[in-house]
Amino acid sequence: MKTTLLAASFALVLGSPRAAAAKPLRVVATTPELADIVRRVGGANVSVDGLARGPEDIHQVVMKPSFVTKLNKADAVVYLGLTLEHSFLTGLLDVARNPRLRQDNVRQCAGEGCIDCSEGVKVLEKPASVSRAEGEIHPQGNPHYNLDPDEGPTVARNVAAGLSRVDPAGAADYDKNLKAFLAELEPKLAEWRKRAAALKGVKAVSYHQDTPYLARFTGLQFVATVEPKPGVPPTPTHLERVVALMKAQGVKLIVREQHFDAKTTAWLAEQTGAKVAVIGVMGNALPKTGTYLEFEERNLANLLEAVRP
Template sequence: EAEHAFLPALLDAAKNPRIIRDAPGYIDCSVYVTVLEVPTRLDRALGDQHPMGNPHYNVSPEGGKAAARAIADGLGRLYPEHQAVFQRNLDAYLAQLDAAAVRWEKEAAPLHGQKLVSYHPDLVYFAEAFGMVPFGTIEIRAGIDPTPSHIAELEESMRKNNVKIVVRELQYPAGLAESVAQTAGAKLVELPVMSGGLPETKDYISFLDYNLRTMLKAVQGS
C-alpha cells in the first residue's frame, strides 16, 4: 500500500483482472514492513505525501526480507500445490540475507551518527539500517522542486551542522547535487535505489553491498 500514489492507476492501465487489488495475483510487498514517516496530517501543499508512510523500504535489509516473505505468500496463494517449494526457497534466501546482514552491521560501524542529505527522501530506511541520520533533502519536499532560497538555506545549515554527505540517487539530475556538495564542503555519493540500477547491482544482495560500500568510501575518505 505504500506506493498508493501511482499503483492504482498503473493496475487499471494493465487491464488484467488477475492483479487488481484483492485479486489472487495482487501481491503487496509492504505488508510485513515496519513503515516509517507515516504522516499525521495530509496536505497537498506538503508535496507527494504517502498516507501509508515512506514507500522506499527496499533500500534496507529488513525491507528486502519483508518483501521476500510477501512474495512467497502471494505465490503460495496462486499455486498452493507448490507452497512447500516457495517456503523452502524463501527460507534459503532469508538465510543468505541474514548472513549478509551480520557482515553489513559490522561494516557499517563508521557510518553511525553520520548525517546525510539526499535528493529525495528515499534513503530513510537505509539510514535507519546503518545508523545514519537523514538531515534534509535537495527537494523542498517530496516531489516539490528546489528553489534557490531553499538550496541556500540547506547549504548554510549543512555547514553549520557538519553534514559531509550528499546523495544523488541516480534518477535525479547531477548538476544541482554536485553544486550543493561542493558549496557545503561535502562529499557527493551517487547511488541506485533499485537492484539492477548499475551493472554491479545485478541482484538484491549485490545492490545493498554496493550502496553500503560506496557510502563507506565517502565517509572514510572525508
C-alpha cells in the same frame, strides 16, 4: 490393462503440481530487485517479468504498452506497495483487464494475484495529515523500505506467502527456496550491519525524502533534503538554506539518488566540501546491481566509500 495404466498415468500427470510446473506461474514484479527475489523464491515454478528497468525515478516510470500485455497474462504481480508505484501500476492495471489483478486506488492492486511486499514492514513517516502542501507525500507512510536491508527477509516472506497463495501446489517449493534465500541473506545482513557501523551518527543530506529506512539501517543522520518538499524541485532560496545548514552542522555527506541530476548535488558539494555518494532506489539503478544482494551491497559500499577519511 496397458490402456488403463496409460490413462491413469496421464490423469496423474495432468492433475499433479508438476503438470503446472510445465507451465510456470507468470509473475510480474515492479522493480528489478523484487524480480530477483521472485526468481529466487519462485525458482523453476515461475517465470518473471519486470516493469521498471532500474535507472528510472520509481515515481515516474513510463507506462509502456508491453507492460499492459504482461499484466494481462500474469497470474500475480509483486510490488512494493504503500503507493510507491502509483504513477504506473494503477494505470496499467486499469487497462490490463485481468480480474485477478484489479486496479485499486488505495492499495494499488486488488485481487487474488496481488502480492504486496509491504505487509509486515515497519513503516516510517506515516503522515499525521495528508496535504499536498507537504509535497508528494504517501498517505500510508514512506514507501522506500527497500533501502533497508533488514526488511529483505520480510519482503522475501511476503513473496513466498503470496506465491503459495496463488499456487498452493508449489508451496513446499517456495518454502524451501525461501529458506535457501534467507540462509544466504542472513550472513550478508550481519556483515552489512557490522560495516554500516562506520556510518552511525554521520550527518547527511539526501536529494529526496527516500532515505529514512536507509538511516534506520545505517545510523546515518539525514538533516535536510535537496528538494524543499518531496517531489518539489529545489529552488535557489532553498539550496542556500541547505548550504547554510550543512555548514552549521558540519554535514560531510550528500546522498544523491542516481536518477536525480548530478549538477545540483555537485554544486552543493562544492559549496560545503561534502562528498557525494550515489545510491540506487531500486535494483539496476547502478551498474551490476540487478540482484537484491548486489543492490543493497552497492548502496552500502558507495556510502562507505564517500565517508572514508
